[in-house]
Amino acid sequence: MQIIESSKVKEKLYIEKLENGLTVMFIPKKGIQKKYVIWGTNYGSNDSKFIVPGEQKETEVPKGVAHFLEHKMFEQENGTNSLDTLTSLGVDANAYTTNDHTAYLFECTENFYPALDELMDYVQHPYFTDENVEKEKGIIGQEIMMYDDYPEWKVYLNTLEAMYHEHPVKLDITGTIETISNIDKNILYKCYNTFYNPSNMVMVICGDFEPEKILEEIKKRLIDKKSNGEIKRIYPNEPDTIVKGKVEQNMDVSQPLFTIGIKDKNTDEKEIVKKHIAIEIILDALLGKSSKLYKELYDKGMIFSVPSLDYEFSKGYAHILITGQSTEPEKIYEEFKKAVSDMKQNGINLDTINRIKKSIYGAYVKEYNDPADIARMFLADSFKGINSFDYLEEIVVVNEEYIEQVFKDVFNENKMVLSVIKKA
Amino acid sequence: MQYIEKQIKKGIKLHLIKTEKFKTNLIAVFLTLPMARKEVTKNALISAVLRRGCKNIPTSTQISQELEEMYGASFDNGIDKIGDNHVLKFYLESINDNYLPEKNGKMLEISIEKLLEIIFEPLIEDGKFKEEYVQQEKENIKRIIAGKADNKASYAYDRCIEEMYKNKPYGLYKYGYTEDLEKITAKELYDYYLQLISKCKIDIIISGNINDEVIKIVQENENIKKLEDREPQFIKSSLEDKAEVKEKEIIEEMDVTQGKIVIGMDLHLKNKEQKYIALVYNAILGGSANSKLFQEVREKASLAYTAGSIYIRYKSNVFIKCGIEIKNYSQAIDIIKKQLEDMKKGDFSEEELQNIKKGIISTIKSIDDEQDTEVTYFFGQELSIQKITIDEYIKKIENVTKEQIIEVANTVTINTIYFLRNFRKED
Numbered sequence: 001m002q003i004i005e006s007s008k009v010k011e012k013l014y015i016e017k018l019e020n021g022l023t024v025m026f027i028p029k030k031g032i033q034k035k036y037v038i039w040g041t042n043y044g045s046n047d048s049k050f051i052v053p054g055e056q057k058e059t060e061v062p063k064g065v066a067h068f069l070e071h072k073m074f075e076q077e078n079g080t081n082s083l084d085t086l087t088s089l090g091v092d093a094n095a096y097t098t099n100d101h102t103a104y105l106f107e108c109t110e111n112f113y114p115a116l117d118e119l120m121d122y123v124q125h126p127y128f129t130d131e132n133v134e135k136e137k138g139i140i141g142q143e144i145m146m147y148d149d150y151p152e153w154k155v156y157l158n159t160l161e162a163m164y165h166e167h168p169v170k171l172d173i174t175g176t177i178e179t180i181s182n183i184d185k186n187i188l189y190k191c192y193n194t195f196y197n198p199s200n201m202v203m204v205i206c207g208d209f210e211p212e213k214i215l216e217e218i219k220k221r222l223i224d225k226k227s228n229g230e231i232k233r234i235y236p237n238e239p240d241t242i243v244k245g246k247v248e249q250n251m252d253v254s255q256p257l258f259t260i261g262i263k264d265k266n267t268d269e270k271e272i273v274k275k276h277i278a279i280e281i282i283l284d285a286l287l288g289k290s291s292k293l294y295k296e297l298y299d300k301g302m303i304f305s306v307p308s309l310d311y312e313f314s315k316g317y318a319h320i321l322i323t324g325q326s327t328e329p330e331k332i333y334e335e336f337k338k339a340v341s342d343m344k345q346n347g348i349n350l351d352t353i354n355r356i357k358k359s360i361y362g363a364y365v366k367e368y369n370d371p372a373d374i375a376r377m378f379l380a381d382s383f384k385g386i387n388s389f390d391y392l393e394e395i396v397v398v399n400e401e402y403i404e405q406v407f408k409d410v411f412n413e414n415k416m417v418l419s420v421i422k423k424a
Numbered sequence: 425m426q427y428i429e430k431q432i433k434k435g436i437k438l439h440l441i442k443t444e445k446f447k448t449n450l451i452a453v454f455l456t457l458p459m460a461r462k463e464v465t466k467n468a469l470i471s472a473v474l475r476r477g478c479k480n481i482p483t484s485t486q487i488s489q490e491l492e493e494m495y496g497a498s499f500d501n502g503i504d505k506i507g508d509n510h511v512l513k514f515y516l517e518s519i520n521d522n523y524l525p526e527k528n529g530k531m532l533e534i535s536i537e538k539l540l541e542i543i544f545e546p547l548i549e550d551g552k553f554k555e556e557y558v559q560q561e562k563e564n565i566k567r568i569i570a571g572k573a574d575n576k577a578s579y580a581y582d583r584c585i586e587e588m589y590k591n592k593p594y595g596l597y598k599y600g601y602t603e604d605l606e607k608i609t610a611k612e613l614y615d616y617y618l619q620l621i622s623k624c625k626i627d628i629i630i631s632g633n634i635n636d637e638v639i640k641i642v643q644e645n646e647n648i649k650k651l652e653d654r655e656p657q658f659i660k661s662s663l664e665d666k667a668e669v670k671e672k673e674i675i676e677e678m679d680v681t682q683g684k685i686v687i688g689m690d691l692h693l694k695n696k697e698q699k700y701i702a703l704v705y706n707a708i709l710g711g712s713a714n715s716k717l718f719q720e721v722r723e724k725a726s727l728a729y730t731a732g733s734i735y736i737r738y739k740s741n742v743f744i745k746c747g748i749e750i751k752n753y754s755q756a757i758d759i760i761k762k763q764l765e766d767m768k769k770g771d772f773s774e775e776e777l778q779n780i781k782k783g784i785i786s787t788i789k790s791i792d793d794e795q796d797t798e799v800t801y802f803f804g805q806e807l808s809i810q811k812i813t814i815d816e817y818i819k820k821i822e823n824v825t826k827e828q829i830i831e832v833a834n835t836v837t838i839n840t841i842y843f844l845r846n847f848r849k850e851d
Contacts, residue, residue: 034793087714090782109789138726148681252679254571290488304564355492362496362519
């Protein structure tokens with residue numbers, strides 16, 4: 001196993017790519033009772049158009065299949081449900097779907113190996129029937145309706161719709177009641193066989209184990225399956241431009257919710273960590289808790305807590321999201337744009353950069369407290385081609401010139417959108 | 425992990441949780457007092473005003489900058505309702521010196537000092553809190569109160585509690601009341617604050633890779649020295665005599681797509697041992713993916729995406745919560761009531777019981793793998809009539825039997841059914 005060590009957080013990463021293509025990562029945590037394992041496939045809601053390895057023609061499936069598959073994986077041929085089986089073992093099991101990956105996980109203090117048996121068994125043995133697929137449509141339908149009532153979710157989706165012309169990131173991960181009605185067991189099997197191949201999957205384990213032993217335990221639970229070669233994913237050509245500058249929806253909220261989105265271009269894997277850090281620093285300098293703009297907006301009673309500041313990216317898209325609540329979202333937007341242009345003129349204060357760098361460094365260190373956070377972080381980053389330790393190294397070296405450069409490249413008014421949810 | 429308690433002064437206790445599991449040190453200060461209508465709003469306002477600045481760091485911008493310099497130490501504060509107590513909570517989390525690029529060995533000491541400054545050395549102008557901060561924070565709390573209904577699920581839960589505990593401390597809203605806010609002046613608030621810190625229960629909990637020197641640091645802190653002995657009037661969780669009430673149904677309408685059901689239930693427990701049995705009862709009823717509610721309402725009837733229950737041990741209540749399609753309301757209620765009946769009859773296998781217990785025990789065992797959970801656990805013990813260690817806690821769960829659960833199940837009565845639905849079309 002290859003070993004990568006971070007002297008900063010005093011943690012080690014063991015990594016091995018098995019013959020069948022599966023990548024296994026392991027982060028030992030001595031003295032911690034909690035054990036966490038997460039098994040993910042590089043397959044999310046964005047992957048609805050692709051070429052199955054060995055085939056020539058494109059396959060296109062309804063939106064929401066990745067998430068639907070996640071729900072259906074638990075059902076077993078013998079009538080049991082793996083989520084129940086895992087829960088019976090006293091472990092805390094779950095699964096989730098994002099834009100670029102789907103993951104199955106459990107956390108436990110006891111019964112790790114019996115639970116690993118079950119996890120690796122159900123992820124490798126799908127069982128879909130016409131009947132069980134139909135039943136799931138009711139449950140997922142309720143999930144979709146639940147999200148319909150979440151203004152936080154709506155303000156987010158509307159932002160993406162305002163930024164993206166074509167890219168599927170703009171669509172709801174769950175699909176819609178309409179799209180999921182077209183899902184059947186054949187579609188599920190086709191997507192399963194394509195994307196749940198070991199070569200498209202990564203498993204991350206964190207806990208108090210011996211590295212070689214845990215690797216052996218995983219190997220002996222793998223069924224015989226060959227690596228199936230590269231899956232070609234087809235994403236539409238996404239123009240650099242935004243769709244519309246503003247989008248507004250009425251919902252029953254006491255205070256308007258807003259998201260400012262800034263559309264960015266795709267960045268090379270080699271540079272993405274550095275760029276991500278630079279953007280975090282810029283966002284904190286502009287609108288973080290210690291910023292001038294935040295204080296002004298707070299003192300004017302326009303904003304009541306620090307907006308969440310995020311940079312999201314994966315294959316074929318990248319964007320910044322600034323989300324908060326305000327009495328006057330339009331004014332916040334104007335003030336934000338003004339702060340950007342002021343900062344472009346005056347440059348970013350070096351003391352501010354250094355102070356924020358320290359702060360972000362500490363935040364990265366804190367990520368290493370909990371096995372669950374660690375494993376999830378390594379998994380999600382790996383599907384983006386990132387080794388999570390790199391953040392701790394890059395933050396030390398990222399410099400003022402680079403930050404200024406990113407600032408000029410990314411923070412442009414013609415790439416910004418404002419999404420607002422307010423009462424009718 | 426090693427846990428040590430040290431009485432600093434009467435009513436002021438220091439708790440040390442020595443652990444090497446984390447890269448951070450977490451300091452928590454809890455100010456506890458009984459919930460009272462005339463005080464809740466003031467408490468909420470004090471909590472908000474204190475975070476704006478203190479004597480030595482007078483603005484929140486400066487506080488934030490200092491924290492950033494401390495490698496992103498995070499300060500957080502808020503208020504909570506725990507049983508019939510109102511708790512003002514203050515936290516500061518900072519990186520342990522071992523993981524800092526430049527070590528000076530003082531990070532913990534500075535962190536303790538800053539946190540205590542924010543709480544006990546506020547910014548005072550002309551013998552009162554800074555007027556501007558008080559006015560702004562009044563507005564903010566008004567907004568929080570007005571925003572209660574934004575999250576429909578938590579709103580439905582709050583409303584159910586309000587209905588169950590009308591005119592009782594536990595029915596009070598932790599952020600207080602808009603009509604009370606108006607009247608509070610900066611002077612009054614400061615006078616009340618002085619009274620509060622002189623009579624409330626104070627717990628200081630410090631977790632991390634620390635040693636006994638911390639005791640000295642706390643004892644010799646100027647702000648701690650200023651505090652006097654007190655006879656704190658907090659309320660320990662006990663068994664309440666619950667009157668039998670007639671089941672009531674409350675239906676409210678709002679602009680929602682999904683309906684929210686919250687059912688508040690009373691547990692008429694005989695002794696404190698039954699509190700642990702009730703915990704297992706709740707886990708079987710609605711506390712996990714294997715639970716009756718999840719299986720029957722979500723999986724079998726496909727009626728809901730969320731279906732579960734929570735147990736409030738401080739008040740001996742179980743609350744069932746479901747998000748359902750509105751037209752399925754009566755069907756859902758029928759299925760839920762059937763589950764309550766099945767629990768009374770003991771319609772669960774010995775195997776299911778053992779499995780559920782394993783799940784609970786696993787959660788208990790991981791308490792000391794999570795820094796904030798561990799802090800919360802020890803503070804919860806402080807407010808309980810019976811203090812137990814994590815090992816004793818596990819034993820108690822292990823010893824729960826099916827017969828005991830049936831006995832508890834038969835004490836359960838529905839107090840209030842609350843349903844939040846969409847507007848009914850008018851004819």
